[in-house]
Amino acid sequence: MDPKLLEILVCPICKGPLIRRTTESDLVCKPCRIAFPIQDGIPVMLVDEAIALPPDLEL
Numbered sequence: 263m264d265p266k267l268l269e270i271l272v273c274p275i276c277k278g279p280l281i282r283r284t285t286e287s288d289l290v291c292k293p294c295r296i297a298f299p300i301q302d303g304i305p306v307m308l309v310d311e312a313i314a315l316p317p318d319l320e321l
Contacts, residue, residue, distance in 0.1 A: 263303060274307055281321070288313070292321050 263282065271280050273291035280289040280298070288297040289305050296312040298305055315321070 263300060263305070267305075271305060271307065274309055290315070290321060295319075295321075 268280065268282060268289075271289065272278060273280060273294055273296075275294050275296070276291065278291055278293050280291055282288075282300075283290055283297070286297065287300045289300065289307075290297045295315045295317070297315055298307055298312050300306070
């Protein structure tokens with residue numbers, strides 16, 4: 263994924279920054295505790311496709 267794209271993308275819910283997790287191939291919003299999948303190199307930034315992260319998961 264292009265690093266410049268990551269600088270531009272924000273969480274669609276809180277407008278906060280996203281962090282890329284390479285082990286899971288997704289983008290994570292820490293405040294919202296959700297992950298947006300990356301499919302074929304394209305981040306899926308739809309709230310309906312977001313994955314809720316467990317509260318005990320270290321980010």
